[in-house]
Amino acid sequence: MQTGSHPPIRCSPFQVRGKTAQDLEREVRDMLALGVIQPSASPWASPMVLVPEKDGSVRFCVDYRKLNAITVSDAYPMPRPDELLDKLGGARYLTTMGLTKGY
Template identity: 40%
Template sequence: MKAYLIIHQYEQLFDDSCMKGINCSPQQAINTGDHPPLATNPRRISSINRQIINDEVKKMSNNRIIIPSTSPWASPVVIVKKHDGSPRFYIAYRKLNSLTQKDIYPLPRIDDVIERLNGSYIFSKIDLRSGYFQVPLINEERNKTAFITHDGLWHFKRLPQGVKNFPSVFQRLMNKTLGSLRWDACVAYLDDIVIYSRSFNQHLIGVRHNISAAGCSPNDGNVRAISQFPVKLPKSSKAEYLQRY
């Protein structure tokens, strides 16, 4: 019941009716130096795949993830199969990636993650919906994400999948956002976050931290309860007391 009440209290955070994106500064990821733009022609596709592409472009356009483009760059769209056999819209950024300087920011080692979870009994898993699409891309690099279809040219306003450095860029942003909670109360691997605790009550405290692009902070109610705790201390001692939290 306690867990249900928390989810109900913050139900607006689980609204997936649109992809609003997060409030963070635009990210830089595609350093191609002075290389001139590369462009390819649209690939020939079946009528079925043409409709899949049209539907995906319409959805991303309605969510303001992409806009019509006049970019000199262009990567082709292909339809690939997922593990379950269903079709997936995919942009082949292979040529763009070959020109892009690598960002070496690391992703967490899986064995380190498993070791950190050892000894915990309560877990909550958060999977950010369309994680990359929540992160804005700097204006100067948006043209490089352009993709060409049978019906036009578009480029992204947010991070698309398939571009070389976006995993490192996204992980860096996640680490900054989670701040001191990382490796203490939670771990993040790209858009997957696991919150772990040794007890249920401790877990409820952990899941109620406020997380934003500026970092993480305790829930306002928790802070108020501590700051208004009925204890008489000199100002210097009170400051020291509050620092414990």
């Protein structure tokens, strides 16, 4: 991610109370235990938010709006999926390989 010479953005966390604070603490504990996140001493900071799902669960998100506003766009955008599929249309075999851990 390229931010040019922009100084680090450090946003204060959103204030949360009650059940939302408990949900947030639980999510952070769970992700630490799974190794999905780790403690950081970075000068960059964006606030966390919990987004309620239709099924009653919560989705952990990070508000990157201020970071996105200063990020330099990539000169080589990802190809369109329909164009990629057109290129694969004549292939005899198509395989995929998952390179992520099963969290």
